[in-house]
Amino acid sequence: MVPVNDNATLLWGMTSRERVRRIAAARGLAFEDTAISGAAILVDLRHAFDPAWIPWLQNRPGTVVTRDGVPVLAHVSQEDRAETTIAMASALSPPSGLEIVPAERDEGIFNEALRKRERPFVERLVPENIAAIERASYVGAYKGVTDVLTKYLWPEWAFVLTRLAARLGITPNGITAIGSVLCIVATIAFWHGWFWSGLATGLVFMVLDTVDGKLARCTITSSKLGNAWDHGVDLVHPPFWWWAWAAGCAPYGRPLADATFWAVMAAMLFGYVAQRAIEGAFIVRFGMHIHVWRRFDSWFRLFTARRNPNMVILFALLLVGRPEWGIVGVAVWTMLSLVIHLVRLMQALASARAGDRLSSWLA
Numbered sequence: 001m002v003p004v005n006d007n008a009t010l011l012w013g014m015t016s017r018e019r020v021r022r023i024a025a026a027r028g029l030a031f032e033d034t035a036i037s038g039a040a041i042l043v044d045l046r047h048a049f050d051p052a053w054i055p056w057l058q059n060r061p062g063t064v065v066t067r068d069g070v071p072v073l074a075h076v077s078q079e080d081r082a083e084t085t086i087a088m089a090s091a092l093s094p095p096s097g098l099e100i101v102p103a104e105r106d107e108g109i110f111n112e113a114l115r116k117r118e119r120p121f122v123e124r125l126v127p128e129n130i131a132a133i134e135r136a137s138y139v140g141a142y143k144g145v146t147d148v149l150t151k152y153l154w155p156e157w158a159f160v161l162t163r164l165a166a167r168l169g170i171t172p173n174g175i176t177a178i179g180s181v182l183c184i185v186a187t188i189a190f191w192h193g194w195f196w197s198g199l200a201t202g203l204v205f206m207v208l209d210t211v212d213g214k215l216a217r218c219t220i221t222s223s224k225l226g227n228a229w230d231h232g233v234d235l236v237h238p239p240f241w242w243w244a245w246a247a248g249c250a251p252y253g254r255p256l257a258d259a260t261f262w263a264v265m266a267a268m269l270f271g272y273v274a275q276r277a278i279e280g281a282f283i284v285r286f287g288m289h290i291h292v293w294r295r296f297d298s299w300f301r302l303f304t305a306r307r308n309p310n311m312v313i314l315f316a317l318l319l320v321g322r323p324e325w326g327i328v329g330v331a332v333w334t335m336l337s338l339v340i341h342l343v344r345l346m347q348a349l350a351s352a353r354a355g356d357r358l359s360s361w362l363a
Contacts, residue, residue, distance in 0.1 A: 001029045001054075002081075004088045007045045009125050011133060012166045012219050016045040016125055022220035023051045027058070040081060042074040044088050048133045049073060049103075050120030050140045051220065056109050064094040067103045067122040074098070118144070134218070138162060141217035144362070145291045145298045149308040150210055158210040165215050172216035173226045176233070179208035183237050190244035193252035195318050199311070202241070206308060209234065235276075238307045242268045245314065246327045254324040264331040271305065271334035278341045282348065290344060292360040297344060305330070305337035 001024040007016040014022070020043050024031040029041070041057055043049075047067060057063060057075045064084065065073040071094045076084045083095040094100055108119035121136040123129055138159050143150070165175060182205040189198030212230055216222040246264055249255050256264065282290040291301040303309050310330045317326030348358060 001027075001031050002040045002042050002085075003031070003045050004042055004085055005044055005046050007125055009127055009130065011048055011125060011130060012137070013169070014219065016048065019048070019220060020045065023054055026051070026220055026222065027054050029054075037078055039075070039077050042071075042076060042081070042084055042088055044070075044072045046125060047072045047122055048125040048129075048137070049122045050118075050137070051217075052109065052118065052120045052140065053103075053122070056120075060099070062097075063099045063101055065101050065103055065122065066094065067124070069093060069102075072103065072122050134163060135159065137218050138214055141214045145289070145301050147304075147306055147308040148302040149206070149312070151302065154207050154210065157207055158214060161207065161211045162214045162218060165211065166219055170215075172212045172219075172221055173223070173229065175208055175212040175215060176226060176230050179205045179212065180229075180233055182208070183233060187237070187240050187244045190241060190248045193248040193250070193323075195245070195248065195252065195314075195323055198245075198248075199315060199318070202311065206311070234307075238310075239269055239272055241307070242310075242327065242330065245323065249324045249327065252323055254322060256324050256327070260328070264327055267331040268334050271331075271338045275305070275334075275338050275341050278338075278345050282345055286348060286352070286358045288358075288360050290341065290348075292362055293344070293348060293358065295361050298361070300340065304341070305334040310334075 001020065003017055003020055009016065011019060021031045032040075039061065041054065049065075049072060053065060053073055057065065057073055061075050061077065062080070063075050064071045070091045071084065071088045074080075074084050074088065074094070076098070080095060080098065084098070086092070087094055103120070103122035106119070118140065120140060121133070123133050123136065125133065142155065182201050186198045186202040186205060189195070189201060209230070212226070216226060243265060246256060246261055279290050282288070282293075286293075291297050310333070313329045313333060314323065314326040317323060317329060352358060
């Protein structure tokens with residue numbers, strides 16, 4: 001990846017050159033000056049762009065991405081580098097013979113990692129555009145298919161916290177560490193029947209669980225450790241929350257009968273593990289998440305029995321003073337969600353056996 005021009009304007013606390021260097025490193029690309037020969041992706045540092053453009057552009061040699069007719073990104077051969085570099089440095093039209101892709105085009109591109117079709121941003125990086133570019137960068141880092149709370153309730157809260165963390169120099173792993181402590185505190189509160197305190201603590205943790213990933217993507221600081229830590233906490237803690245909640249019903253004054261307690265625990269543990277297994281099997285078999293296969297699957301992901309929708313059930317029943325009904329409701333919803341996921345997997349397998357090539361409705 002070869003930088004063209006320069007820019008001292010800071011974005012998420014980084015210069016344009018440093019940001020592009022991190023993007024290159026994340027893609028395993030060398031970040032070199034124009035003296036290096038061979039094919040390259042040229043980058044105009046006077047613009048900021050969504051990192052999603054780079055993997056898309058890597059597979060399209062001979063392509064130039066423009067903004068307002070000016071070349072900003074270009075995957076070019078050695079033969080085309082000099083002329084394209086001059087055009088980029090002087091804000092001229094791209095040389096002929098290359099495929100021109102305006103960043104403003106409506107159809108956008110499909111981002112498999114974030115499960116959405118998007119129109120990645122490309123904007124002039126000047127001080128007056130920083131606020132808009134940071135918001136576009138944050139929105140670009142957001143998953144398109146996720147649960148109802150993450151999608152609609154706290155995007156603005158998480159954006160403010162992400163921007164604050166970047167300004168203060170707090171790392172994504174630092175956010176994950178704070179969230180991990182709060183996760184444990186919420187578990188202890190549930191166990192003792194302190195449900196409102198646990199819900200408040202859990203809410204902060206759930207928001208921070210969004211912030212750490214967005215901060216890593218916006219500042220281009222994702223790491224294997226951070227990814228494993230964040231996803232590890234996400235994967236492991238929900239069953240402990242449900243167990244603690246069920247146990248906490250007794251000190252709260254609404255104990256579950258022994259048979260009901262163990263039936264709830266068995267249903268929730270089995271349902272949770274089985275749903276995760278189905279999701280993994282779908283990825284292995286079809287190379288995509290089950291939640292992006294058809295429009296129904298993306299819609300159902302808003303409410304399926306994951307942590308956040310389950311917390312809505314617990315909150316609603318706690319409002320009427322019946323936390324034990326809440327945990328039973330979560331168990332029932334977990335099993336219903338499992339049945340729906342199993343049916344969808346069977347339908348996908350049947351379609352594949354019939355000769356259909358499965359693809360995401362977002363692609």
